[in-house]
Amino acid sequence: MGTVFKLVDFGCRGVEGLNMELAAGRCLGLTGPSGSGKSLLLRALADLDPYEGRMFLDGVEAVRMPAPQWRRKVALLPAESAWWHDTVAPHFDALPASWLEGLGFDARAMEWQISHLSSGERQRLGLLRMLAQRPAVMLLDEPTANLDPKNTARVESLLEGLRRETDPVMIWVSHDLDQLRRCCDDIMVLAHGRLTALDEAAAGDGGDRAPEVPRL
Numbered sequence: 001m002g003t004v005f006k007l008v009d010f011g012c013r014g015v016e017g018l019n020m021e022l023a024a025g026r027c028l029g030l031t032g033p034s035g036s037g038k039s040l041l042l043r044a045l046a047d048l049d050p051y052e053g054r055m056f057l058d059g060v061e062a063v064r065m066p067a068p069q070w071r072r073k074v075a076l077l078p079a080e081s082a083w084w085h086d087t088v089a090p091h092f093d094a095l096p097a098s099w100l101e102g103l104g105f106d107a108r109a110m111e112w113q114i115s116h117l118s119s120g121e122r123q124r125l126g127l128l129r130m131l132a133q134r135p136a137v138m139l140l141d142e143p144t145a146n147l148d149p150k151n152t153a154r155v156e157s158l159l160e161g162l163r164r165e166t167d168p169v170m171i172w173v174s175h176d177l178d179q180l181r182r183c184c185d186d187i188m189v190l191a192h193g194r195l196t197a198l199d200e201a202a203a204g205d206g207g208d209r210a211p212e213v214p215r216l
């Protein structure tokens with residue numbers, strides 16, 4: 001299977017010189033100290049913030065695609081999702097009932113007032129809204145940060161099922177290393193403007209060496 005998502009000399013606020021290839025179906029875990037730039041990196045990958053260098057999806061460079069089209073394909077789940085209608089339903093064109101149930105909702109959730117949602121409900125519905133776009137690349141910014149263990153398990157299970165069915169690329173930001181070990185193929189640490197494999201970072205082996213180019 002060919003490369004799906006590729007970064008060449010990619011840089012944004014806080015990260016530079018990033019070269020990476022993520023094949024379809026791969027999930028990259030991304031962790032690092034608070035304020036190290038993980039959210040900013042995801043925003044740049046979604047073409048929501050300025051970046052340097054080049055990024056490609058299935059060989060098509062981002063600059064060759066209208067930004068809204070890129071963002072539908074390379075979709076960001078932000079830590080705080082934005083809502084613009086009064087109720088849930090108008091934010092969705094179509095949503096499989098199994099996904100709704102998988103995250104612990106029933107059809108009545110579609111009628112709920114946005115202003116009445118708990119932070120965990122917003123987070124889970126925000127994830128469903130992103131998934132409903134059927135993106136090729138999912139940029140998940142702490143997707144279970146507001147959730148209890150039961151709902152965390154629901155989210156992990158739904159995403160694992162989708163990985164098996166539709167082969168998206170995922171970049172999953174979290175401070176929970178156990179979660180990243182459960183859900184991701186590889187884990188990298190963002191610190192001081194560079195990405196390092198978790199094992200290397202843990203061994204304090206980063207030194208001044210340039211990080212390996214991950215081909216995942």
Ligand SMILES: Nc1ncnc2c1ncn2[C@@H]1O[C@H](COP(=O)(O)OP(=O)(O)OP(=O)(O)O)[C@@H](O)[C@H]1O
Pocket residue numbers: 014032033034035036037038039040041
């Ligand atoms: N629009 C902005 N302009 C300037 N600086 C910003 C902007 N947004 C965030 N920052 C700063 O950039 C740094 C990285 O922020 P970012 O939100 O990416 O961190 P993070 O690694 O996701 O942190 P956390 O783990 O706490 O969520 C922080 O110091 C933050 O204050």
